[in-house]
Amino acid sequence: MRTLHLYIESNLGNIPLAASCLRGLITQETPFNESERYDVELAVVEALTNIIKHAYAGKSGYIIHLALILYEDHFTVEIYDSGKTIDKKHTKEPYPPQLSYSLEELPESGWGLYLIQQCVDKVDYSMDENCNKLSLCKYFSA
Amino acid sequence: MPTASTKKQGSLMCLIITAQHGKYTVICMTEKRLDAQIALSFRENIKKLADEGHRFIIFDLTSVHFIDSSGLGAIVASLKLLGNQGNLILCGANENVSRLFMLTHMNKVFSIYMTLDEALAIET
Numbered sequence: 451m452r453t454l455h456l457y458i459e460s461n462l463g464n465i466p467l468a469a470s471c472l473r474g475l476i477t478q479e480t481p482f483n484e485s486e487r488y489d490v491e492l493a494v495v496e497a498l499t500n501i502i503k504h505a506y507a508g509k510s511g512y513i514i515h516l517a518l519i520l521y522e523d524h525f526t527v528e529i530y531d532s533g534k535t536i537d538k539k540h541t542k543e544p545y546p547p548q549l550s551y552s553l554e555e556l557p558e559s560g561w562g563l564y565l566i567q568q569c570v571d572k573v574d575y576s577m578d579e580n581c582n583k584l585s586l587c588k589y590f591s592a
Numbered sequence: 593m594p595t596a597s598t599k600k601q602g603s604l605m606c607l608i609i610t611a612q613h614g615k616y617t618v619i620c621m622t623e624k625r626l627d628a629q630i631a632l633s634f635r636e637n638i639k640k641l642a643d644e645g646h647r648f649i650i651f652d653l654t655s656v657h658f659i660d661s662s663g664l665g666a667i668v669a670s671l672k673l674l675g676n677q678g679n680l681i682l683c684g685a686n687e688n689v690s691r692l693f694m695l696t697h698m699n700k701v702f703s704i705y706m707t708l709d710e711a712l713a714i715e716t
Contacts, residue, residue, distance in 0.1 A: 462627075462628050462629040463629055465627065466625055466627070466629070469658075484688070485687065485688070485691065488658075488687075488688040488691065492658075492660060492688075495627065495658075495660045496660060499627070499628045499661075499662060502628075503628070551701065553671070553672055553675065553676065554672065556671070556672060556701060557665075558665040558666075558668050558669045558672075559662075560661075561661035561664065561665075561696050562661050564695075564696075565660075565661055565692075565695060565696070568695050
């Protein structure tokens with residue numbers, strides 16, 4: 451097991467920087483193909499966006515800690531924040547895509563958690579008094 | 593703690609018009625990522641185009657490497673803004689961007705073409 455720790459300030463402008471580091475690491479150090487790399491990047495970007503927009507209410511100045519962990523057969527990203535906790539019901543009921551919408555009814559948001567669950571193999575969310583932890587795990591293809 | 597740049601937020605231009613084919617205005621992005629940081633700017637740019645009379649838009653995604661759910665939301669909002677009196681057609685999406693549309697089923701909502709030439713041949 452090898453781990454890279456990243457710390458970013460809670461500003462949307464920092465997400466591409468974290469994504470760039472993540473991309474570099476998984477391109478060099480994992481057997482993920484381009485589609486799998488995109489999945490991991492998308493899941494992490496969605497998670498960071500949720501944390502900044504919701505846990506920190508869009509406020510900068512807070513630190514988000516990412517641990518990028520390389521295992522033998524999978525890759526895990528653990529994301530720690532100290533903002534407002536996610537409502538448990540949202541973690542269990544991700545956005546269900548529907549096939550028929552009128553133009554006016556088309557959704558403009560709410561895909562984040564659904565996409566995270568589609569893009570990685572395992573999602574765990576836990577919290578204690580001071581910290582929220584989101585763990586995203588994706589296995590290497592056989 | 594230094595504060596990161598927010599230069600892409602707000603009304604700065606993130607879209608440029610690259611061509612006009614009849615009623616269709618072809619636009620592309622000046623940024624490689626359409627994410628939460630730039631989504632608001634994108635919406636405002638589309639609103640400005642619509643206000644100027646560009647209601648039939650072909651969005652050439654060739655230069656866009658990454659779109660997240662916020663970016664997708666901005667594209668959907670743009671389609672709704674143009675309404676039934678206009679249209680927003682997409683072309684040139686790479687495999688990753690196409691996958692986002694498929695995962696969210698938005699590929700069933702938009703007309704999406706492989707290339708700009710194909711979009712122009714069929715729509716104009």
